[in-house]
Amino acid sequence: xxxxxxxxxxxxxxxxxxxxxxxxxxxxxxxxxxxxxxxxxxxxxxxxxxxxxxxxxxxxxxxxxxxxxxxxxxxxxxxxxxxxxxxxxxxxxxxxxxxxxxxxxxxxxxxxxxxxxxxxxxxxxxxxxxxxxxxxxxxxxxxxxxxxxxxxxxxxxxxxxxxxxxxxxxxxxxxxxxxxxxxxxxxxxxxxxxxxxxxxxxxxxxxxxxxxxxxxxxxx
Numbered sequence: 001x002x003x004x005x006x007x008x009x010x011x012x013x014x015x016x017x018x019x020x021x022x023x024x025x026x027x028x029x030x031x032x033x034x035x036x037x038x039x040x041x042x043x044x045x046x047x048x049x050x051x052x053x054x055x056x057x058x059x060x061x062x063x064x065x066x067x068x069x070x071x072x073x074x075x076x077x078x079x080x081x082x083x084x085x086x087x088x089x090x091x092x093x094x095x096x097x098x099x100x101x102x103x104x105x106x107x108x109x110x111x112x113x114x115x116x117x118x119x120x121x122x123x124x125x126x127x128x129x130x131x132x133x134x135x136x137x138x139x140x141x142x143x144x145x146x147x148x149x150x151x152x153x154x155x156x157x158x159x160x161x162x163x164x165x166x167x168x169x170x171x172x173x174x175x176x177x178x179x180x181x182x183x184x185x186x187x188x189x190x191x192x193x194x195x196x197x198x199x200x201x202x203x204x205x206x207x208x209x210x211x212x213x214x215x216x217x218x219x220x
Contacts (some may be wrong), residue, residue, distance in 0.1 A: 014099055017046035018219060021165075024102075025129065025138050026118040030054045031106065031140060033114035052204070053119050056092050059199040063089040064103035065115040072112050074104045074130050079123040099123040102130060104137040116140060175209035179219055193219050 021029035028050035045051040057063035063086055063207035068075045083090030093101070100120040101206040116137045118129070172194065180191035184214045194212070197219055198205045211217035 006035065009062075009067045014193070017044050017050070020136060020140065021046045022049075024118045024133050025126065026102075028053070028098075028119040029117060030065075030119075031114065031116045033106070042132060050117075051096070052096055053093055053101075053117070055198075055204045055206075056089055056096075059195045060086075060092065061195070062086045063093070064101045065117050065183050065197060068103035068105050068115045068117075069112055072105050072107075074102065074134060076100075076102045076125055076130060077127050078120075097121055098184075100125045102131070102133050104133045106127060106137055106141045108141060113141065167195045171206050172209045173212065175212040178212055182219070 017029055017031065018033045020031070021027060028046050030043060030045040030050040030053065032044075032054065043051075043054055045054060053063075054065070057065050064077065067085075077085050077090075082094060082099075082101070098119045099122055101117060102125060103115050103117040106114045106116055116133065118133060172191065173187075175194060176190040177189050179185075179193055180187050183190065183193070185193075194205055194208055197217070198208045201208065208217060212219070
């Protein structure tokens, strides 16, 4: 599983997310904004470990971000409770050296936009970490996502560092289209097939997707 955190895949500019991780007092963090479908997500990560942890949730379909998004409440787990709470994700993230996680929803007035996750190598989370994570999540949501357009920027667009560091997973969506044609199935089913191959090969989903697009890998 260490292959997940070796830095492969599209390069990110982690300055903003690194600052978010530092504000929460942890080594790594990832923010994800969700679309109408689970795979239609925008993700920004502070480093390779945070990216790998996020990829594991995509492949396995469980983990702190999934739980926080579904329940709409903060989620924490540390030490042995990781495997107790997420039987697949807990052991897998442990192989990355992560011993504790916290995830909080990114909310606006109408609902949950996504999640902010923090990952720690320490097996115990400080008692203040959830409160701090909540404040950081509110700041990210209201300052970086819901702020009004900047009149100093051409066209009144917003200068949002989070978006500058985001990966829109276009490669995954393109590969899913090819797989859907190959199997005569829907896009959601095709994405599940890509995730299953990524899990079986212990590779990031995007690496498998890129191999499919290059016709180096065929899902049988």
